[in-house]
Amino acid sequence: MSEIVSRSTLGDFDCATGLLNILWSKGDLIVRNASYRDAAIIDKLQRDNSYAVGFIQQTIWDKYVFGGERNFFVLIVEANNDPVGYTLITPGRGMGSYLRIQQIAVRDDARRLHYGNALMSVIERFAREQQRAGARLRCRADLDSNSFWNAMGFTVERVVTKGSVNHVGFKASNDINMWMREFSHVPRLFVPERDLEPVRRGR
Numbered sequence: 001m002s003e004i005v006s007r008s009t010l011g012d013f014d015c016a017t018g019l020l021n022i023l024w025s026k027g028d029l030i031v032r033n034a035s036y037r038d039a040a041i042i043d044k045l046q047r048d049n050s051y052a053v054g055f056i057q058q059t060i061w062d063k064y065v066f067g068g069e070r071n072f073f074v075l076i077v078e079a080n081n082d083p084v085g086y087t088l089i090t091p092g093r094g095m096g097s098y099l100r101i102q103q104i105a106v107r108d109d110a111r112r113l114h115y116g117n118a119l120m121s122v123i124e125r126f127a128r129e130q131q132r133a134g135a136r137l138r139c140r141a142d143l144d145s146n147s148f149w150n151a152m153g154f155t156v157e158r159v160v161t162k163g164s165v166n167h168v169g170f171k172a173s174n175d176i177n178m179w180m181r182e183f184s185h186v187p188r189l190f191v192p193e194r195d196l197e198p199v200r201r202g203r
Helices: 008-014 036-048 058-065 113-131 146-149
Strands: 022-026 030-031 075-081 082-091 098-106 134-140 155-161 176-182
Touching: 008 075, 008 113, 022 113, 030 098, 030 113, 036 058, 036 075, 036 082, 036 098, 036 134, 075 113, 082 113, 098 113, 113 134, 113 146
Parallel strands: 098 134
Antiparallel strands: 022 030, 030 075, 075 082, 082 098, 134 176, 155 176
8 A cells, every 4th residue: 555645744743753743632631642662552452453454464553653764653542641642544545635544542441532532633743644534443243343433523435345355355253334424624635436445454
C-alpha cells in the first residue's frame, strides 16, 4: 500500500526519529508519538486485544513505523506516565483523502472513553494539519468496540458481509462495519475503493 505523505511532513508525529513529542495533554493524561522504546507495550496491548484488532507482524512495526520505510505512525496515550493505549495510523493519499485507523487498543477500564477521546483529539489535529477529510476504519460487527466508535462520532458507511474476500485474499469471518468520520475543515474528495483496504494482518 503506497502512501503519498513523506516522513518529513509527519513532523512531531514521526516515530522513526526517536524523539518523543507531547501532542495533547489534560490533567494526568497525555498523548504523544511513539518510539521504538514503546515496542514492548504496543506488542502486549496488541496481543491482549488480538481478538478485536487482529495481529500486525513485527516487521511492519520495525520497518514502516520505527524504521522510516513508510509514513505509518503510532500515538501513545498515557495516564500518570503509564501507557494505557495506542493507535496505529496510516495517513492517507494526500489532501482531501481519509486517514485510516488501522488499530486501536486501550486498557479496558472505567476511563476507556477518556483515552479514546484523547487519541481522537490528536488524530483530528493531524487531519487538520495534513488537510485530511476524515478517518476510516474496519471493525467486526460482533465486537463491543462498535459502541466505542459510535461514541467517538463515527457512522457506518457500509458493511462487508461475512465470507467476502478482500484484495489480498482474506475472507471476512463475520460481517465487518466500515466506520467513517468526516472532519469539517476539508471537503471530501472521491476515494478509490482500494483506499478502503487495511494494512495486511496475520491471524
